[in-house]
Amino acid sequence: MSQLETVTLEHLPPSHKIYLCLFKDVQNPDFLLTQLRSRNADFEYAFIDSTSLISRLHLLAAVFRAVNGLLGDNLRTPNVHSEIVLSMSASNNIAEAYQKFGITSGTKHVTIVKVVFPTDSVPVPPNADDVWAHLSENVEGTPLPLTDDNIAGDTDWAKMHKVYKMNGGPAARLDKMSLDDKVRRKEKETLALGGMALRGT
């Protein structure tokens, strides 16, 4: 059964469809990486290493920014999928964004985003079934819906603190406070969103 989710984000046109899925215990990250590096057009996805995800909203904020850039014809990278990876980052360095948020050969859990929209050359973009058929055939892993609970255990906090400059103050302050884990995660998510919004400025 398809585990691919179709997401509608607030304030984005219905012509642009966003598909999401999480694959746990992926066995073939090297294969995916090769497709990505060879710029195989069939593998136009944003592959995000789930250790770099704080929450579902964290990812959605990056997707929104990338699609907003696409709509405004203001992309800093070749396409909307690479733009999603860059939009996760707090810095403008594209290679660094791929290292920190993209997949590596050591990646275990992968979050996948696909954005489709009609273009002049492809007026009818692939639908959810097409996308799912391709993913399930090529990603060897356990597909799961992208929920906060499904990624909660995977977050690499040391990495998140570093990339969003929470070290030396904010992270320590939040970790010291007697907060519910969910509240703490939410506040760190908020700081990450701020860092992403101010990327490279």
Next chain:
Amino acid sequence: MATAESTGTEADEQRQHQQQQPQTSSYPLPAILTYPASAPPHLVAQGAEGRVYKTTYLVPDLQCAFKYRPPKPYRHPILDQRLTRQRILAEARVLVKCRQEGVPVPAVYGLDENVGWLAMEWIEGEPVRAKLNQWLSSRAGEDVESNQKLIDLMVKVGDVVGLLHKHGIVHGDLTTSNLMLRPSSKMGASEVKSDTDTLLDGDIAVIDFGLASQATQVEDRAVDLYVLERAFASTHPRAESLFDQWLLSGYKSSFKQAPVVLKRLEEVRMRGRKRSMLG
């Protein structure tokens, strides 16, 4: 909006008028606000430079304050874009910095500095201005100067302003309209006694950093306090006397360098906020 005093017909007419002409139609929206959302943008504030809409962001259950600085036709387009960009980014930087330091301000959700919008956390509750006026009118004729609820509020406000200054932020437009009183996380329904008794309960959050700057000069901080003091004097004269004693004691409690600033405040009071006597 129809007021309580208006007659039924007038109110009906106004309502019809609003339906025919949604309030947003008179102002062009940025393209991003013309796409579907579960809570379509609703204009909540309009300033000289920008407009604030209440809407949702990313997902239906996330409310946001969406600030848009439209292009100004009277400015040269290149200058206009540069100014808008700088101001959106300056405001966002201040908000992010405050949030990192634990100062209660709206979180930044996203922005587009080229188009001129900033999406922020929607702060629940009401401005201190409204709450305080409701509370004061419920106690008309009473001597409120030693009222503990009012004292607590003044201390809370001073404490938050001290936090801002401590982290190198000067707000630039501190008024009781830019201080929100939001329901405290600790407030339970069981604590509710009478309506007016709990009016001043809650946590302070500072909003509208459109004129804020990252400044550490004594003068800027003193002027920030002076502007707030004048705001209290003009909007809530009955609470003014508590400014010196209680608000400033809250300020001192959160900001170590307060004494220097308070000394300068004395000078600012003598001459007004413009030191240079220009502009």
